[in-house]
Amino acid sequence: MKNILFIIAMMTSGFAIAQSQVDTTIKVDLLNAPASPASNLLGIAPSDIDKPTDVSAFMLSLQSASNSFTKLPSNYAIDIAPYWLFKSSKKGDITTEGFRRSGGKDVLKQTLVLSFAIRSPDTTQTTTLNAKSTYGGFGFKFSILRGEYDNSTKQALDKIKQLQDKRLRHLDDMLTGYKANVDPVVMELRQKRKDMLAGKSADEIRAVMAGEEYNAINNALNKKLADYYEAEKGEKIAELDKEIQQIASGFQTFRAGFTWDVAGGVSTEFRNQKFNNSKIYNAGIWTTIGYTDTTYGAGLFILRLLHNPDQVFAKDNMVNDIGNITTFDAGLRYIYAKPQSKFSASVEAVYRSVLSSNTIDPSWRIVFNADYKILENQKLTFSIGRNFDGTLTKDGNLIAALTFLKGFGNKR
Numbered sequence: 570m571k572n573i574l575f576i577i578a579m580m581t582s583g584f585a586i587a588q589s590q591v592d593t594t595i596k597v598d599l600l601n602a603p604a605s606p607a608s609n610l611l612g613i614a615p616s617d618i619d620k621p622t623d624v625s626a627f628m629l630s631l632q633s634a635s636n637s638f639t640k641l642p643s644n645y646a647i648d649i650a651p652y653w654l655f656k657s658s659k660k661g662d663i664t665t666e667g668f669r670r671s672g673g674k675d676v677l678k679q680t681l682v683l684s685f686a687i688r689s690p691d692t693t694q695t696t697t698l699n700a701k702s703t704y705g706g707f708g709f710k711f712s713i714l715r716g717e718y719d720n721s722t723k724q725a726l727d728k729i730k731q732l733q734d735k736r737l738r739h740l741d742d743m744l745t746g747y748k749a750n751v752d753p754v755v756m757e758l759r760q761k762r763k764d765m766l767a768g769k770s771a772d773e774i775r776a777v778m779a780g781e782e783y784n785a786i787n788n789a790l791n792k793k794l795a796d797y798y799e800a801e802k803g804e805k806i807a808e809l810d811k812e813i814q815q816i817a818s819g820f821q822t823f824r825a826g827f828t829w830d831v832a833g834g835v836s837t838e839f840r841n842q843k844f845n846n847s848k849i850y851n852a853g854i855w856t857t858i859g860y861t862d863t864t865y866g867a868g869l870f871i872l873r874l875l876h877n878p879d880q881v882f883a884k885d886n887m888v889n890d891i892g893n894i895t896t897f898d899a900g901l902r903y904i905y906a907k908p909q910s911k912f913s914a915s916v917e918a919v920y921r922s923v924l925s926s927n928t929i930d931p932s933w934r935i936v937f938n939a940d941y942k943i944l945e946n947q948k949l950t951f952s953i954g955r956n957f958d959g960t961l962t963k964d965g966n967l968i969a970a971l972t973f974l975k976g977f978g979n980k981r
Contacts, residue, residue, distance in 0.1 A: 605630055605646045606708030606832040607686035610851055613644040615938050615950045615972050618857055618871045618902035618917050621712045621828040624682055626653035631973045646686035652678045680712035684834065703842045704850055708834025716824030719863050719908050725820045729813055736809045758790040818945060823908040825861045828869075832857070851877045855898070866905040871919065873898040880928075895924040900934075911942040921957055932957040948974045 604624050608614035628648040686706040690698040698704060718726070765783055766774050777783050833854035840846045855873030877894040900919030906912075918935045936954030943949050950972040 604628065604682045604710055605648045605684045605686060606682070606710045606834045607648075607684035607706035607836070608646045609832070609855075610706045610708060610834050610836040610853065611644075611686050611688040611704050612956070613646070613686065613688050613970075615940070615952045615970065616902065616915065616917055616936060617873075617898075617919050617934065618869045618900055619710075619830075619832075620859065620861070620867055620869060620904060621680070621715050621830040621857065622824060623715075623822050624648075624650045624653070624680060626650050626656075628682075629975045643689040643691075644687065646684060648682050648684045650680075650682050652681060676713065676715060677711050680710075680715060680830070682710045684708040684710065686836075699838065699840065701841055703839045704836055705839065706834060706836035706850075708832060710830060710832040712828065712830040714827050714829040716826040716828045716861055719823045719825045721820060721908050722822050722824075725816055728816055732809055732813050732816075736806060736813075755790065755793055758786055758793065762786050762790070820909055821942070823863070825863050828857075828859045828861065830857050831855075849878055851875055859902075861904075863908050866903060869902040869904070869917075871898065871900045871902070892928055893925060894928045897922050897924055912939070914939045919957075950974065 604619060604622070605614055605628070608630065609617060609619075626649065628646075630646040630648070631644075684707065686708075688698070688704040688706075690700045690702070690704070762783065765777050765786075769777060831854075833852075835852040836850045837847050838850040840848070853873060853875035855871055857869055857871045859867055859869035861867040875896045875898070877896070880892065880894045898919050898921050900917060902915055902917035904913060904915040906914075915938045916936070917938075919933065921932045921934070923929055923931055934955060934957045936952055938950055938952050940948050940950035952970045952972065
């Protein structure tokens with residue numbers, strides 16, 4: 570099953586790339602952070618506390634976490650933004666200029682992400698997951714507040730708008746034919762046509778206009794004007810289009826101010842990797858609130874409720890038991906990232922309290938992340954830290970993972 574999903578992911582990404590080759594809109598570097606709640610449920614996300622941000626239409630995440638990073642990734646996630654993936658010209662303002670608004674009725678549908686993830690546990694790792702099983706997750710995420718574009722982003726968008734307005738004005742100027750009027754060949758043809766009609770009566774003028782010589786001059790004049798318009802328009806429009814693309818590719822969208830999003834989902838364990846032998850692994854809902862400053866970075870706060878049915882757990886000096894475990898998480902994350910910078914770093918700490926009595930003890934997690942934009946809409950993230958205690962072990966598993974994130978469908 571996981572191989573089928575991986576093939577589908579590759580085919581879909583190829584389709585997204587094919588679309589971008591015929592699209593005439595502006596491609597913008599939107600991908601700033603992961604947006605994969607399904608990965609959070611399965612424990613393969615680079616961080617538990619994600620920053621609300623702009624989303625690509627289609628996002629693919631691959632993770633390598635063991636064997637000295639020598640194996641092909643066995644954990645991956647596919648995240649789609651339906652509004653952008655299936656957008657049409659009838660959906661209202663779907664441009665990046667219209668996307669700058671922080672809140673309002675369009676924010677929820679523009680930021681909605683549907684998330685799918687697969688995790689295949691490594692036999693060399695000690696986790697609560699069964700190495701003989703495959704785990705699949707589904708999640709959702711949307712923003713209530715997503716922050717305002719910073720000044721650099723606004724200035725770039727304003728410049729693009731000015732160039733687009735100039736492009737339209739240039740087309741209008743071309744239609745007036747002003748520049749064509751001063752072309753010497755055009756002026757000569759017009760003068761010949763005028764001389765043929767000079768001093769003629771109305772009947773003689775009609776006869777001249779019906780003649781071959783007059784029509785030949787007229788056709789030559791029309792062809793010259795058409796050639797002039799086409800060549801001039803192509804050269805000038807291409808110049809403006811190139812300048813617009815250079816500006817759009819030279820900056821990342823960056824949002825500052827208050828942010829607030831909501832996420833949730835459910836995951837399933839496919840025992841012995843069989844579809845008809847499955848059970849719910851966990852389910853949860855959480856919210857993240859934060860504030861981003863262009864100078865000092867971003868601070869985020871998460872509240873999360875998770876339910877884990879039929880979990881095997883161990884108590885001190887007691888035989889292992891099976892029961893439902895409900896946990897409540899609260900945590901903080903600090904992200905240091907400058908606007909338009911390719912590099913960012915963060916540290917997060919989450920405390921897990923246990924609501925179900927007589928099951929497991931409270932635990933905590935702390936993770937350091939560093940990510941770098943290797944290409945436009947592509948990021949590489951390194952994570953290291955301590956995970957929550959397992960249900961059978963109490964020493965906190967080491968987190969060491971390398972995650973590649975790619976976004977498709979970034980035209981607005």
